[in-house]
Amino acid sequence: MPRTIQEETIHLILDKETKISKKLPVFYNPVMKLNRDISVLLLSALNKESMNILLPLAASGIRGMRFLKELPPKSIKQIHFNDYIESYKQKLKKQLKKNNLEKNKKITISNKDANLFLLENRGADYIDIDPFGPPIAFLDTAIKALSRDGILAVTATDTGALAGTFPTTCKRKYWATPLRNELMHEIGLRILIRRVQLIGTAYDKALLPILSYAKDHYTRVFFLCKKGKQQCDTLISNHTTFQNAGPLWTGNLSDQKLLKKMCKIAKQNKEFLSLLLAESQINTIGFYDTHKIVKKEKLKDIPRTEEIFKALTQKKFKASRTHFSQYGIKTTASEKEFISLLKNLLKKKKI
Ligand SMILES: C[S@@+](CC[C@H](N)C(=O)[O-])C[C@H]1O[C@@H](n2cnc3c(N)ncnc32)[C@H](O)[C@@H]1O
Numbered sequence: 011m012p013r014t015i016q017e018e019t020i021h022l023i024l025d026k027e028t029k030i031s032k033k034l035p036v037f038y039n040p041v042m043k044l045n046r047d048i049s050v051l052l053l054s055a056l057n058k059e060s061m062n063i064l065l066p067l068a069a070s071g072i073r074g075m076r077f078l079k080e081l082p083p084k085s086i087k088q089i090h091f092n093d094y095i096e097s098y099k100q101k102l103k104k105q106l107k108k109n110n111l112e113k114n115k116k117i118t119i120s121n122k123d124a125n126l127f128l129l130e131n132r133g134a135d136y137i138d139i140d141p142f143g144p145p146i147a148f149l150d151t152a153i154k155a156l157s158r159d160g161i162l163a164v165t166a167t168d169t170g171a172l173a174g175t176f177p178t179t180c181k182r183k184y185w186a187t188p189l190r191n192e193l194m195h196e197i198g199l200r201i202l203i204r205r206v207q208l209i210g211t212a213y214d215k216a217l218l219p220i221l222s223y224a225k226d227h228y229t230r231v232f233f234l235c236k237k238g239k240q241q242c243d244t245l246i247s248n249h250t251t252f253q254n255a256g257p258l259w260t261g262n263l264s265d266q267k268l269l270k271k272m273c274k275i276a277k278q279n280k281e282f283l284s285l286l287l288a289e290s291q292i293n294t295i296g297f298y299d300t301h302k303i304v305k306k307e308k309l310k311d312i313p314r315t316e317e318i319f320k321a322l323t324q325k326k327f328k329a330s331r332t333h334f335s336q337y338g339i340k341t342t343a344s345e346k347e348f349i350s351l352l353k354n355l356l357k358k359k360k361i
Pocket residue numbers: 035036037038039042046066067068069070071072073092093094095122123124125140141142
């Protein structure tokens with residue numbers, strides 16, 4: 011007997027043999043709920059009207075169905091679901107019916123290779139590239155299909171390459187050298203951003219990250235598409251090397267104004283979004299891992315995080331925790347200044 015599960019506004023029918031687990035990336039992956047929550051929230055915050063949405067790798071259709079149910083009706087003009095799995099039209103229709111969406115005129119369904127689908131559909135205001143593995147194979151056609159001011163959402167689950175377990179794969183796929191230390195997820199995210207941007211600039215499309223994060227087994231970036239040679243040249247001037255890693259994107263990872271709005275309207279994931287907002291106010295690459303520094307400097311104790319923040323702000327440095335690491339502090343202080351501040355705090359405590 012098939013079973014039904016619920017994610018927010020959507021009921022999904024799963025075959026009886028479908029196990030819901032982390033190992034189920036293809037049809038429905040519950041671990042990606044936050045990924046979908048944030049997509050819905052971002053589009054709510056942007057408050058666009060009459061969007062033409064392309065979902066080339068739509069799988070169960072849950073993301074698109076959530077857009078239809080959770081965004082105001084005026085937001086979507088058309089929404090295209092595509093996946094190359096066998097009998098996709100029937101499979102998706104079953105899910106649409108379950109959610110009373112089978113008669114919705116905004117929906118089209120196709121059962122093609124994603125690249126073919128993207129080449130046949132231009133003028134997109136939102137495209138979601140959410141494969142299992144690297145997104146590279148779909149970026150060229152997705153960027154071609156993207157309109158001025160359109161949003162391109164990209165997920166990469168090949169963390170092994172981007173976060174430095176497989177540096178040769180990273181070089182081959184992303185044309186950059188990763189890092190294998192506490193900064194690996196941030197560096198991986200910045201490498202991914204640059205790679206996507208390079209494809210965009212080839213078409214005079216400047217893809218500016220408006221929201222980026224790393225979570226669980228994946229990295230995720232939303233790009234805003236601006237058109238123009240000059241915008242592309244400015245973008246590329248932010249591609250450099252950092253600590254022998256890269257080239258990578260050195261600009262902002264997220265747009266503060268957008269994140270503020272998302273935090274304001276969010277009904278869930280507030281803690282995560284607030285953290286992204288806090289760190290978006292500090293445009294530095296990387297962060298300091300307090301545990302690692304204490305060990306390296308052979309300090310006898312770790313000052314309390316609140317004390318570190320107080321001391322940094324007293325010295326007029328900006329500082330925030332980071333979603334990339336439990337022990338990480340992002341700050342405008344240099345490493346030397348940060349270490350000296352830690353030592354002073356311990357001296358005061360006579361440690
Ligand atoms: C990770 S799932 C997508 C999850 C979905 N976007 C969601 O939010 O739940 C990836 C999907 O891409 C499909 N896929 C992979 N390569 C494809 C290709 N070349 N053309 C079309 N579909 C493809 C797979 O069949 C799978 O359903």
